[in-house]
Amino acid sequence: MKIYAINGSPRKNNNTATLLKKALQGAKQSVKNKEVQTEIINLYDYNYTGCKSCFACKRIGGKSYGKCAVKDDISEVLEKISDADALIFGSPVYLSSITGQLKSFLERLTFPYLVYDNSYSSIAPKKMPTAFIYTMNVKEDVMKKIGYEFNFRMIDGFIEKVFTKPLVMYSNDTYQFDDYSKYKVECFSEEDKAKTRKNQFPLDCEKAFKLGEILIK
Numbered sequence: 001m002k003i004y005a006i007n008g009s010p011r012k013n014n015n016t017a018t019l020l021k022k023a024l025q026g027a028k029q030s031v032k033n034k035e036v037q038t039e040i041i042n043l044y045d046y047n048y049t050g051c052k053s054c055f056a057c058k059r060i061g062g063k064s065y066g067k068c069a070v071k072d073d074i075s076e077v078l079e080k081i082s083d084a085d086a087l088i089f090g091s092p093v094y095l096s097s098i099t100g101q102l103k104s105f106l107e108r109l110t111f112p113y114l115v116y117d118n119s120y121s122s123i124a125p126k127k128m129p130t131a132f133i134y135t136m137n138v139k140e141d142v143m144k145k146i147g148y149e150f151n152f153r154m155i156d157g158f159i160e161k162v163f164t165k166p167l168v169m170y171s172n173d174t175y176q177f178d179d180y181s182k183y184k185v186e187c188f189s190e191e192d193k194a195k196t197r198k199n200q201f202p203l204d205c206e207k208a209f210k211l212g213e214i215l216i217k
């Protein structure tokens with residue numbers, strides 16, 4: 001059994017990566033009797049682009065039908081995860097949505113599997129269970145007020161269409177820097193951030209662990 005976490009943050013040990021690792025631990029725990037391999041894929045380690053609109057993946061009788069024909073660093077990852085038993089995506093919120101790196105990755109992963117038929121059916125080789133962890137600076141009430149969830153649902157909707165409906169969790173009000181005194185920050189207080197880091201983030205970690213467990217069960 002192979003479970004992959006796809007880290008859409010450039011940071012390998014911060015909020016998103018930490019929660020993804022917890023989710024992998026939870027997934028591993030829930031299949032303790034079976035052989036299970038887990039891996040975190042850090043997208044910023046790879047040099048790649050988004051979809052180039054060549055449409056080779058939709059060309060009738062073409063050798064790349066249903067597959068991404070663009071060849072770059074991410075091709076091996078797309079190939080590797082095509083038969084995964086579960087996928088857990090994670091992204092910090094950048095400019096109200098997922099990071100550009102993850103967006104490009106999702107274009108390359110999902111678009112070749114979407115068929116331009118009347119129901120936009122999916123020809124993904126496997127309909128594996130999926131999950132999505134979003135981390136962001138804003139608090140939950142602001143997230144709801146601004147309408148971020150609409151953007152997230154658009155992304156989740158593509159994953160659902162191609163694979164399965166993702167289990168979703170949010171981690172809000174995240175701690176961004178090691179030492180707030182070194183940065184110009186006036187719109188929120190370090191004291192409040194530190195409190196959330198101490199009191200809420202461990203709960204988010206537990207939530208991520210459970211999400212991993214439920215995903216596999």
Ligand SMILES: Cc1cc2nc3c(=O)[nH]c(=O)nc-3n(C[C@H](O)[C@H](O)[C@H](O)COP(=O)(O)O)c2cc1C
Pocket residue numbers: 009010011014015016017091092093094095096097135136137138174175176
């Ligand atoms: C370029 C950039 C844009 C960001 N845009 C937003 C945003 O629109 N809304 C928000 O709530 N947080 C925003 N943030 C904050 C991050 O989403 C937040 O700190 C996140 O938890 C960082 O995840 P990481 O620690 O895994 O890198 C932004 C951060 C950066 C670097």
